[in-house]
Amino acid sequence: MESTAPVTTAQANASSSTPSGASGPTADRVSSHTHVKGLGLSEFGTVDVNANCGLVGQVPAREACGLVVDLIQAQKLAGRALLLVGPPGTGKTALALAMAKELGPAVPFCPMVASQVYSKEVKKTEMLTTSFRKAIGLRIREQKEVYEGEVTELTVEETQDALQHANTYGRTIAHVTLSLKTTKGTQTLKLDPTMYESLAKENVTIGDVIYIESNSGAVKRVGRSDTFATEFDLEAEEYVPLPKGDVHKRRQVVQDVSLHDLDLANAQPSGNSSRKDVVSLMASLGRPKKTEITDKLRTEINKVVTKYIQDGVAELVPGVLFIDEVHMLDQECFTFLNRSLESRLSPIVVLATNRGVTHVRGTGSGGQDGGGVKAPHGIPVDLLDRLLIVPTRVYSEPEMRDILRLRAATESIVLDDAATLGKLAEIGTRTSLRYAVQLLTPAHILASCSGRTIVSPRDVEEADLLFLDGKASAQRLSQMEGFLE
Numbered sequence: 464m465e466s467t468a469p470v471t472t473a474q475a476n477a478s479s480s481t482p483s484g485a486s487g488p489t490a491d492r493v494s495s496h497t498h499v500k501g502l503g504l505s506e507f508g509t510v511d512v513n514a515n516c517g518l519v520g521q522v523p524a525r526e527a528c529g530l531v532v533d534l535i536q537a538q539k540l541a542g543r544a545l546l547l548v549g550p551p552g553t554g555k556t557a558l559a560l561a562m563a564k565e566l567g568p569a570v571p572f573c574p575m576v577a578s579q580v581y582s583k584e585v586k587k588t589e590m591l592t593t594s595f596r597k598a599i600g601l602r603i604r605e606q607k608e609v610y611e612g613e614v615t616e617l618t619v620e621e622t623q624d625a626l627q628h629a630n631t632y633g634r635t636i637a638h639v640t641l642s643l644k645t646t647k648g649t650q651t652l653k654l655d656p657t658m659y660e661s662l663a664k665e666n667v668t669i670g671d672v673i674y675i676e677s678n679s680g681a682v683k684r685v686g687r688s689d690t691f692a693t694e695f696d697l698e699a700e701e702y703v704p705l706p707k708g709d710v711h712k713r714r715q716v717v718q719d720v721s722l723h724d725l726d727l728a729n730a731q732p733s734g735n736s737s738r739k740d741v742v743s744l745m746a747s748l749g750r751p752k753k754t755e756i757t758d759k760l761r762t763e764i765n766k767v768v769t770k771y772i773q774d775g776v777a778e779l780v781p782g783v784l785f786i787d788e789v790h791m792l793d794q795e796c797f798t799f800l801n802r803s804l805e806s807r808l809s810p811i812v813v814l815a816t817n818r819g820v821t822h823v824r825g826t827g828s829g830g831q832d833g834g835g836v837k838a839p840h841g842i843p844v845d846l847l848d849r850l851l852i853v854p855t856r857v858y859s860e861p862e863m864r865d866i867l868r869l870r871a872a873t874e875s876i877v878l879d880d881a882a883t884l885g886k887l888a889e890i891g892t893r894t895s896l897r898y899a900v901q902l903l904t905p906a907h908i909l910a911s912c913s914g915r916t917i918v919s920p921r922d923v924e925e926a927d928l929l930f931l932d933g934k935a936s937a938q939r940l941s942q943m944e945g946f947l948e
């Protein structure tokens with residue numbers, strides 16, 4: 464029986480041909496943008512103040528970014544670029560991340576800081592090319608033979624020969640007997656001992672719905688069969704219906720990879736394989752021993768990709784390349800960007816800078832930073848002309864208060880009342896939003912040193928006395944001119 468229901472990216476990633484970039488579950492750390500969940504727009508594209516998206520204010524910028532997300536989703540913005548401009552700490556990076564969240568995990572989002580292009584070993588243009596290709600996705604549809612069903616029997620037959628089949632779980636296994644049930648019937652499979660590790664890694668137990676790829680042996684636990692849904696009152700499990708049709712079937716598996724994944728997987732020490740079809744491209748994903756990715760290899764991969772797009776086997780998914788602090792790029796990189804934006808295989812480029820009129824790096828030898836030509840945002844006018852520019856503005860005190868409230872909740876810090884937030888927002892207006900956010904943790908530590916779990920305005924004041932913000936430090940230096948020399 465043939466099933467055409469596409470599996471999700473997560474399911475596709477269970478395959479052994481998963482791109483090297485796709486990783487397993489990672490522990491979430493609280494970072495400076497953890498609270499940002501999306502742009503928080505209504506279906507009409509206007510800011511929804513009740514949306515729990517983690518963003519505060521910046522209404523026109525959020526609506527403009529929402530429009531860009533729509534254009535990206537409609538695949539109408541490929542090869543264009545957006546520039547976010549505004550003073551430091553006004554949420555340019557937060558907006559770019561919110562756009563990525565809106566686009567979802569299937570659309571590649573490759574963030575980088577412009578200074579990353581400067582390396583002793585790798586050319587600047589090579590760095591940019593790699594980032595461009597990381598931001599271009601390819602959705603490949605493959606027909607795969609799979610066994611799918613609810614596990615009704617899972618028996619591990621152990622062997623007497625302790626040396627022969629010892630696995631990493633310390634058991635010596637002869638074979639595994641697995642019975643899978645679907646709405647149509649049950650099939651019992653005798654599995655190779657090596658498959659035990661895959662089953663153990665996915666924590667497969669009786670009652671789980673799983674699928675196994677027959678050619679690679681990759682096992683994916685889809686969820687728990689919904690016949691067990693009433694087992695507990697509270698559960699973190701995902702319940703899924705009993706699969707339909709036969710246990711053994713062909714199904715369409717959708718895999719999302721980036722062009723860079725394919726480049727990397729196909730970089731071989733001794734020339735390139737003459738056989739370049741989608742299967743060999745994908746099969747190379749797990750192969751060790753890679754060498755440099757050459758332009759020739761990229762051209763070859765592009766040819767195969769173009770052919771498979773034309774044949775309808777694969778679909779191009781232009782993602783987003785985000786370059787922060789873009790004024791750090793030089794003339795050479797800007798020329799490269801200009802040319803690359805015109806290429807057919809180009810992602811959407813989102814740039815951000817907090818600079819006004821400044822030197823373009825790499826133009827002449829006049830300025831201290833080697834720049835002779837000045838341009839708005841340090842970007843040559845010919846590139847600037849191609850960009851859609853979205854400005855961000857500084858926050859008002861109430862907006863700062865809202866952002867600080869969100870940050871405190873994200874960092875699990877309890878503030879005693881509006882007075883503490885007011886104090887922090889006042890400090891933020893005098894100094895900067897970042898400084899006020901950074902005071903949260905020290906104030907929390909000071910509160911716990913005094914045996915309290917709730918942070919009071921006094922803790923904030925005390926923390927503020929211990930540290931200097933950027934402006935205060937600059938002022939202090941101008942007062943003590945020459946003292947530090």
Ligand SMILES: Nc1ncnc2c1ncn2[C@@H]1O[C@H](COP(=O)(O)OP(=O)(O)OP(=O)(O)O)[C@@H](O)[C@H]1O
Pocket residue numbers: 495496497499517518519520521549550551552553554555556557558815816817866869896897900
């Ligand atoms: N509108 C907002 N809503 C919620 N949080 C925000 C908002 N704007 C900024 N922040 C938070 O404030 C901090 C600084 O913002 P961000 O790094 O995005 O600023 P930026 O404009 O990129 O600064 P820079 O120009 O220095 O790179 C981050 O923790 C960010 O998540």
